[in-house]
Every structure is written in structure tokens, then in C-alpha cells.
Amino acid sequence: MRPVYMISGGITKFAKAHPDKDFRLMVKQAYDYALRDVPKFSKDMIDGAVGSYFSDHFTRQLKAASMAQDYLGLCPKPSKRVEGGGATGGLCFQSAWEAVASGRMNCCVAFGFETMSRVNTWKGNEFIALASDTNFDFPVGGFYTGYYAMMVRRHMHEYGTTVEQMAMVSVKNHMNALYNPYAQKAKRLTIKQVRESPMVATPLTMEDICTMSDGAAVCILASEEVTAKVCNRPVTVTGVGSGSDAMRMADRPHGNVILLPHERESDYAHLKYPGVHSFRGGRMAAKLAYQMAGIRNPIEELSFVELHDAYTSSEIQTYEDLGLCKYGEGGKFVESGVPFMPGVDYGLELPKQGRLPVNPSGGLLACGHPVGATGLMQAVFAFWQLQGTIKKHLGNDRLQVKNPKRGLIHSHAGTGTYITVSILEAP
């Protein structure tokens, strides 16, 4: 395998609905933004593309990625669609990485989109729940928030995690997004407001859950040769990993923890793993990505993380899967202030505020979650962070992490069925 660089990225504003543009135009706008950011780059340097969108039900147009491909003027270059539930965008990013790393392509475009506004919210929830076993899970009351609520209930039981700790994630991500003009749902919240918002599935309230969105995102990945010609601040993709777990969470084993280099077996002597409280696929993805990137202790070696916070609870669970803290310490981790941005007043007591910002962009909770675009959106924000160009792209530098060296992006599907972790490094 050879080195792979991200040389540009673009995103549309994520919104409840974009009735004035279809998915092709959204992708085109994100693509044009990415092209404008590398003026020396030309379309004939592109060898092919990978498109991602999650749901044929939402799109009601099979082979929609072919329509984006022709709209971008990339025919007859190689193209394919990648689909993997909520991790669709992360899988698309890694698929483009594979094309360049293997030498098959010198430059590959990853584009993703979702148009979720075409049905009402509850029909949308039904579509999403069809990504659970339709014989044994869906008919019982197919609802992803219900599934995540059961998982976090068990996390609370195992570790003493509290709803207030979960609400702190909501406060953090919604408030970060106040400085991100691409975000759909930026606002100042208190823990009390999160808890008093309508209950969706106990213990998760409306403000614990990301919203449905329309949006698109594009990443351009390239070999060293192409990169040297067009980009003076490329970001290197130094690690990719992914993992999986059983579709039915009822089927998850209760065995031993997959250890990261900085952990010992004795840390988890009595823990039954993953059960339904943790994401084994996320741990596997992290382990593989860290191995490739040479990371021994993620909390010391990462500058920021953009992770898949479809729920406040899953952000806490993911801190642990990624080894930012030990299993069981996710609630205390957010309470300590470590994952908050430095220099932002959240109205909370945060003794270690800003040591490792998680979801500086506002994450899915505040940016929105147009599924096929989401994992690529994380890559674009991480790219801008590592280039130090947040001010240029967001119009202000409140979310710029100071001198970032390494960022982690994490994309997550189903109840943890596919998960990707990719590591990006500054020039």
C-alpha cells in the first residue's frame, strides 16, 4: 500500500429540507466547493469515484449514485455505490482510500448524500428501523431510539452512567455548532432543558437524539504524485480500521474485552463484553486504525475526534470503544470536561475543559445526519482542522483546534453492525 492524502473537501449546509435542489445538485455544490479549494487541480486528474447514500426507501430512485456521477461529468470513469447503514459515509471514505492505496487510482472522489425530508419523521424512523432484523426485531416495535435506549439503560446499570452526563454531550455539541454555519440545529442548552424536552424512549429525550437531514459532502483523495502537483497543505490518511457486530443486539456475546495497547486484561476482570452496553465493532475498528497509524495511547496522541453521536448515549459509549477512557468511565469522561472545546462558555463546571475536543463541529446531534453524507462531512471537518483552515471555511476560528497533529473520524451503523475509524494527520 502507498500513502494516501486528502487534498480537498466540500459540504452543503445540512438542513431539514432542501426542496430547491435534488441530490445531484447538492453533491455538485459540495464537489464544486472542493474543486475551488484546489485551483491547480483539474477534473482530468480524477480516475474514478465512490458514491454513498444509505436508503433506497428515502431516495425512491435506485442507482441514484449513477445520476450523481453523470451530473458531476465523471462518466465514463469508474464508479460504484457503497452502502452500510449509518456508516455509509465512513465506508465510502475508506473505499476511496483503498482505490488510491492499492494503486488502482491516483485520485478518487468520495461523494455522499441523503434526502430524508421526502417522508415525515415517523415514516423516516420506520425506514431506518428496517435496518434491524425484519423477522425478529422490527415487528416488535422497530425504532432505533428504542434500541439505543435499551443499550444505554444497560450501560447505566453496569457503570452508573447518568442522564445528566448524557445531557452534557447534548449541551456540548449543540453549543459547538453555534460557530459552525453548516450545522442544522445549533443552540444554547442547559442540562435541565435537555432533560425536560419531550421523552422519546426512556431515558432518551428529543435533545439526546440527532435529527434527519438533507445534505451532501465530498472528499478528494489522491496519491503523492497528484498531491504534490496541486495541494500545498495535504492531510495524510495514516490509519483505517473497521469492525462489525451481529445484526440483532440480542445475539451479542458476553465475553472478553478486545484490548487496546494501553489496556490490560486485569482492567476488565469482571466485565462481560460487549453485551448490549458497548460496541465491539467500534473497538475493533479503533484497534486496527491505531495499529496502522502507530498509535499506542489515543488520549495522548490525538488532537481531536469527530465521532458518530447519533445519540448522546452513543457518544459516551464510543469514548470507551475508542479507548479515550476505560470501559465504564465514559460518563465521568464527559463530566471532566476533556471532550469540550477550550475557550467556549458552556455554563458548566469543567475542570479539564478542552484536553481532547470531541465533535468540535457539533457532531450529528447538531450538524444533522444526512446518512450517506455524514461520514464524509466528518472527514471534511477533520481535514479543515488539520489544515488549520477552519476560519476560512466556517467564517470564524472558534472551533479551530490549536496546532492539531492528528484527528480521528468514526462512522457507525445500525446498533453497531458496521463501524469505521480513520486517522488523519496534519501536513
Place this chain on the structure above:
Amino acid sequence: MDPLIIQDHYEIDYRHSYAEDSPFFVALTKGKLLGSRCTACGYTYATPRSHCMECGAPTSWHELPLAGRVHTYTTCHYGGELFLKETPFTLILVEFDGADTLFLSRLKGAEPEAVRIGMPVVARFAKTPSFKVTDVWFEPA
């Protein structure tokens, strides 16, 4: 010009086979809960599958006890459109003695505030089967 927006209806009936899982659904009509036990390693599944996820060997049908415990729970106040009219409803994962995995079901007949992890529950079966997994649900023991 404002975008032109139309309503577009879509509906379809599927012919769905439970295939190798069929005995589970038939057993529900007889008041039995079937799981699977691996013929090679003995791993026991509370939700059936015809091959073992651990070792790949075929499984045999294994009758589960009708009493179990709540492993985790939630009460849904919203849901997918299909289930909205049934809200609020309580979902549980059930654990059984002698089974290595869990079973997703509804808990009926309990106040949401009274549900606890570890709470004993018993299976109840529909008198008129619909040949769906909802032909079984649980109630407090």
C-alpha cells in the same frame, strides 16, 4: 420559481418466507418458545439461528423456559409510523437460564416506572396467531 412539489404514493405486498426459521413461528402458536443450541459447541441462542455464530456448525431446536428476567428495557413514547398508534409501549431484552444470548420482546401489564433490570417475567402467547414474532410477549411474573 418555487420548486414544484407533488405527492407520490407507493405500496407493495411482499411474499415473505420464514424459511429455516419457520419452526419458531409455528411453535409460538403452540405456546412454546424455541431457541437454538449448537450441535458442536453447545452455545445456546435465545433468538434462533440455524447455524452457530461461534463455530459454524448446525444448531438444533431448543425449547426455552417460559420464565426469564429483564436484561434491559425502555418505554417508547414515539416510534416508527407503523407503531406510533401503539405508543407508549415497553421493549425489553429477556435473559433466560441456560441461554447465552437474549430475546427482544414487548413487556405488557407493567407500569413503565415499575420496570427494573433483573425483574422476573413470563411469556404469554396470542390466542389468535398472526405468525409474527409479536405472537409472544412478556408480563411481570
